[in-house]
Amino acid sequence: MEQRGQGWTQERIVFALAVVLFIVAALGLRGFADPNNLIAIVRSVSVLGILALGMAVVIIGRGIDLSQVSVMAMSGAWYLQMLNDGRPEGMALLTVLAFVVFIGLANGFLVAYGDVPPIFATLASGAVVYGLVRSQFIGSETVPLPPGHWLEALGRMRLVTVPVEVFLFAGASLLIFLFLRYTTWGRYTYLMGDNFQAARTIGIPVRPMNLLRYVISALLAFAAGLLTASNLFSINTRVITSTLLYDIILVVVIGGIGLSGGKGGVRNVVGGALLIGIMLNAMTILDISNIYQNLIKAIILLAAIIIDSLMNPRDEQTAQQGDI
Template sequence: MWRMGFPKDLSQERIVALITVAIFAVASVALPGFFSPDNLVAIVRSISVLGILALGMAVIIIGRGIDLSMVAIMAMSVAWYLQMLNDGMGEWRALALVLAGVLVIGLANGFLVAYAEVPAIFVTLASASFVFGLVRSQMIGSDAVPVPAGHWLGHLGGMRLADVPVEVYVFAALAFATFLFLRFTKWGRYVYYAGDNPAAARNIGMPARPMMVLRYVLSALIAFVAGLLTAGSLQSMNTRVVNSTQLYDIVLVAVIGGIGLSGGKGGVRNVLIGAALIGILLNAMTILDIPLLYQNLIKSAILLIAIIVDGVLNPRDEQTAQQGDI
């Protein structure tokens, strides 16, 4: 049987996987240096931090939400942490303070969405602006904050195991942990139930609101981990990334991989497929020397197409409409 021009068993995930394989095959043959070991490692490394952030976004979206504060939390929390270290504060005190700040933002996002019932898109957009403005004006002295000389983050950024950067292993470990959480834990199953039908989940006694708060806390913590890896790799944290297209790239990886914006669908495999496609595509465009402006235009078009396809494959039902948009 056919639906909307596609075979019934040909899901978005499979379509994207086939496209990824096709682009990889063509680029391997047509682009010089694409299939070299160094370039393949560079592709995986380039999507590691993006993939980590997309894991946090995936957990939020599966539960029928969205978190637009991830990049701000990632950049500003680590910038504040590095600033405190550069000002002479002890390691453990600085780490405790920044972790407390990250937890407060995650809890605030979750509380406002779950209990105040403010749409997540507005809550997290406002918290992103607040975090950026507060940290940039009150807690750090410049846009870019360097990693202190000899600090463990500097060593972490240069660490390689079997010639593979350490952030790749962190991405793999977090992907596996997220898979175990979603697939084999009670609270992980709650994410799907609440995303599929929040009202029914609450009616049967499921702790839907505490679960929602937990998701935003996990998202904030994952963003902090991604920020540490970014600072280690670049030896600094540049807060201007908050105004970059990275947030759209995170949503793109999650949505294009097949995680439905209507909630209750998707998993870690979708993130991996989406990250692979975007990583290969960006690397190929870089080799072709396509200007960044046009790369962003291409990514925007892909995101728009992915959202349209998601709307076709995962139509918003009456219950979803009553809950309102994310």
Template sequence: MPETRSVRARSALPRFAITQESIVLLIAVVFFLIFAAVLPGFLAADNLLSLLQNVSILGILGVAMGIVVIGRGIDLAMVTTMAMSTAWTIALMNAGTAALPSVLAGLGFAAAVGLINGFLVAYVEVPAIFATLAMSTVIYGFGRLFLVDLDVLYLPADAGWLRALSGSVLGIPLPVVWFAIVALAAFAFLRFTRAGRYIFAMGDNREAARITGIPVRPMAMLQYLISSVIAFAAGMITASLLATVNIRVAQSTMVYDVILVVVLGGIGLSGGRGGVRNVIVGTLLIGILLNGMTILDMSFTVQNLVKGAVLLLAIIVDSIANPRDEQTAQQGDI
């Protein structure tokens, strides 16, 4: 009897599974402790707040990308959508258009891009990686031809409300607060709504989801719509933070940084698993790593090399942990 009670007691103890998320969190803690010990000024309050503020935009985009990847998709047009929709909004404001119509125009442009992406993937059945990659080029070319003619646009002098988006509350930078709000909203959407459960089901097995009556194609369009709308919000926060919009970011490696955050945090590229918590963990690790490399005065090229190596390693780990199934290969997704 005592032995039986002992076995029951051991079985009642919580079991802690070793997951990619927990490993990444542990690595983030280790890097934090190492940088705190060897880098002067790393633990300064200003530096820590700057660290959080600098990765908040990346985290917001990571949440959007995470929703798409969970549904077994990918949005390579996200950063271009962010840049061009925000640039058009600022261009309209500089041309004398009122703030509300300008914002609605930019939001409408981003939403239209999301719907087109979703239509190409869901109804035309173009693999997501190719559809969104092509759309990224189309968006940039269309924007430069018809919407904006400058690489860098500055906020108008009377856009105080926009500058306020990057202020602070109780000493906490507002971009961090916006990241928290977006993350909480996405968590609630994925966890407590029918549409969120549908996205997980689609990512796990699209054909099974279709057979059970889930409207797979409209839900795919919803994924890309959400992604583009969040990208526009991230663009407006970035414009507030920098007081400028540089559309050359559309041709940068930022979209790969977003994918890095998502995959590194543990959201499988095969779809159907992961959540907002994974994005937060991945964002923290990348934020700590980038901050440490900046303090060490590493060149931009070296930083890109490190990020690329980490992304490659994360994809290899994801391929081992979440192997491609026959359906994924037929679909043509990553």
């Protein structure tokens, strides 16, 4: 029997791959090892990483949140729009926060109380969030950040030459780590992902926990949206149609968090995010155009899912009917 902490777990493979890739890129690619580039890597990864943290919390408890990118872009855009319209800061923030929490609750409600498969619940809610905000609340595809806003300052902020969002990613990681490791509901999340029926039978409050997980995911998405705004000084809602969503799933799956739930943790997200960050950056330096990058990423994700299913095989006799 394999002992804990021994052998080639997926997590270690990923970490080793990240190291190897880093060394190869550093030696082979001009400008990769440049400090500015390294900062860019971590920076590019921090938004993705924060999103992936939320996704991880949902996936560990057996679920998935496809509305994340939509929530990120649309909550951010609506917030900026309200600021541009001259609404007071506090009111705008509170309104959007309430909206985001509501979306998380709605996702959780559909999944927990409506028995809707998470995939469909969040696919639908993502479309609704985009459609609602796009058609009702914001005027154009791209919403700029009003000049002189604190987000602008946040985006420029450096702590010992390192952009502040790296620290934010670290902070979010720590919080999620503490949640998953030291809180009762965090520990329960693993039980719930491992065997939902058993968790429910022994009296774990699976339904309220579902609500909480989707709210966490939505809040992290909003945070990622604010961070994007602070980086780019605007929010482009076209990000919805980009492959960002697949990148998030890629980070989580490649990091070693099984899609059937119950496995993995914050370490896996950080590892996966670093690997993907290095890979994307290397491809950009190699001047691979965006559409080819998409193809490569998708193929890697497919490979990751295949490996995931080989390492966490589904049992024909116990697999839940309708679990697609």
